[in-house]
Amino acid sequence: MSRVRKDGHHGAKPRKVGTAEDGRTIWECRVRCGLRHDGKPKERSERFTGTYQEAVDHTDHMWRIYSEKPDEIGKITLEEYFYDHFVPERLAGGPIKTKQEYTSIFKNHIADTFGKRFPDQIPHREIQQWIYGIKPPNDRKVYRHFRAIVRAMYDDDYLGEIMPLQKRVKFGRYQKPRKDVWSARELAEAFSRLEGTTLERAFLVMGGGGLRREEAMALVAPNDFNFVKETDHDGNEILVCYIDVLKAFTNEDGIKDEKRYSPYTAAIMPPFSERLAELMPETPEPLVPSARQLKLSEDDPRMFPGCSKASMYPNSAANLWKDYFEGPRESVRTYRGKVTSIKQIPAGPLHGTRFINFNSLRHTHVTITLQGGANGSVSARAHGHDVMVEYSNYFSDYGTALEAAKSFTSQFEKAS
Known part of the structure; x- marks a missing residue:
């Protein structure tokens, strides 16, 4: 159960993480409810745009929802995890080219199909059909990045105890073109x-x-x-x-x-x-x-x-x-x-x-x-x-x- 602060509110104090284009402040709101399979508390963070008091009220609202259903706190969509955790945390300090590559692939190939879904609830049949719809040789590269994002999501304990994407995926045939070289x-x-x-x-x-x-x-x-x-x-x-x-x-x-x-x-x-x-x-x-x-x-x-x-x-x-x-x-x-x-x-x-x-x-x-x-x-x-x-x-x-x-x-x- 999330702790109650001295001021009567639940969760951690909202932390300022940036400023929106309209000038309003972006806050990170975090609450803890329930325990993970390893005994550590489950934590949910969301980003909220507004004043500090509005962010505090949003944190209390999060606590009321997740205290009633603590099993829901670990469930976030693939898109939420990618923009709120994977890019700012996993790719922070890495090569700029890698960040651009992941963002481009997610935006162009993954977001529209699986962005609003939970990875552990996506049937293997849909993933296979999605792969067949990507023209080779990009299908292997897109799936490799998709699997890396889901694996990071699993390592961060957002997907329970079973790692998704265990079944083998088939890719379309691709004849690699010969490169022009000199004699x-x-x-x-x-x-x-x-x-x-x-x-x-x-x-x-x-x-x-x-x-x-x-x-x-x-x-x-x-x-x-x-x-x-x-x-x-x-x-x-x-x-x-x-x-x-x-x-x-x-x-x-x-x-x-x-x-x-x-x-x-x-x-x-x-x-x-x-x-x-x-x-x-x-x-x-x-x-x-x-x-x-x-x-x-x-x-x-x-x-x-x-x-x-x-x-x-x-x-x-x-x-x-x-x-x-x-x-x-x-x-x-x-x-x-x-x-x-x-x-x-x-x-x-x-x-x-x-x-x-x-x-x-x-x-x-x-x-x-x-x-x-x-x-x-x-x-x-x-x-x-x-x-x-x-x-x-x-x-x-x-x-x-x-x-x-x-x-x-x-x-x-x-x-x-």
């Missing part, structure tokens, strides 16, 4: 064409080492590059560049730790490593500095710690990559309907080359590595994926990366 010959051609461009270092890291766009954009040169002299199959001494992939740089969150549990090491071999060694600056700077001289505060996501220059956003780098494939064109500026200037823009360095997305440089590297004869598990391990194979534990990070890099280089040299 080793096309990669060798781009290697010579991109010399002296803004994205040259990013190209060498992604195409020669297999890093993702966000991983490459988070690197600081020369701090994150370790050049080591190794011996190739013929006994010749070669320069190998090792990169420990520990960070990622996204447009929403800036610099953040890698989401993988075990960061991986990428190995880059000649001629990519030799070109990288020539391009290393004397003072630390982002791998792809911004073309403009920006004056930013230290907490700006584009300003990396210890660097005097600002980094280019990953999306901006992808747009610049697209411009590399454009032909000669005119840039016309107008003001009030009149042409003020016409600028002739020359063709991009990759004009006439088959277009692939910026992030497809990683897929190109993986494909060429496999064509060179590397084992699939070795390639996966070298590119940061954990593959459970018998001999995977016998490879060190540097050894696995070097073996995959040698396989990639053998194919690249044949095409050069």
Whole structure:
């Protein structure tokens, strides 16, 4: 039973949590009635907009309702839990991109169908029909987020003792489209064409080492590059560049730790490593500095710690990559309907080359590595994926990366 305060009211005092658009105060009202299955008191919280006295009266009203039916206090709809508990509590302090993804999926796919329902009262048949109505491959992603929300709701003791969604769900068939990648010959051609461009270092890291766009954009040169002299199959001494992939740089969150549990090491071999060694600056700077001289505060996501220059956003780098494939064109500026200037823009360095997305440089590297004869598990391990194979534990990070890099280089040299 909820305690009675000295002022004669029930429940906890309303707590101010925000201000509505119309200027009124938003209060959190909490009451406790009954016990959960583990012996702890059941707690119900609701948000109320109004004055403090109105919030106190609302708390007393909640107590009168739930004191008569304490079993109802733990029952809240999926929508109430998502906006009142999951987003402000579970996702607080996490990546902004994750919060945006959960909110978008809930709003577009879950809210209209199950938002006003209790998850433990939804029949499996309805969930299966709902999944069939979502076009693959989004159905798997939507169900994974839906299950994560329901699981969090169960962990917070809003669903009783039995976890819903125990039965298996079937998904529609989906043929994953093939990604456009370059051949080793096309990669060798781009290697010579991109010399002296803004994205040259990013190209060498992604195409020669297999890093993702966000991983490459988070690197600081020369701090994150370790050049080591190794011996190739013929006994010749070669320069190998090792990169420990520990960070990622996204447009929403800036610099953040890698989401993988075990960061991986990428190995880059000649001629990519030799070109990288020539391009290393004397003072630390982002791998792809911004073309403009920006004056930013230290907490700006584009300003990396210890660097005097600002980094280019990953999306901006992808747009610049697209411009590399454009032909000669005119840039016309107008003001009030009149042409003020016409600028002739020359063709991009990759004009006439088959277009692939910026992030497809990683897929190109993986494909060429496999064509060179590397084992699939070795390639996966070298590119940061954990593959459970018998001999995977016998490879060190540097050894696995070097073996995959040698396989990639053998194919690249044949095409050069």
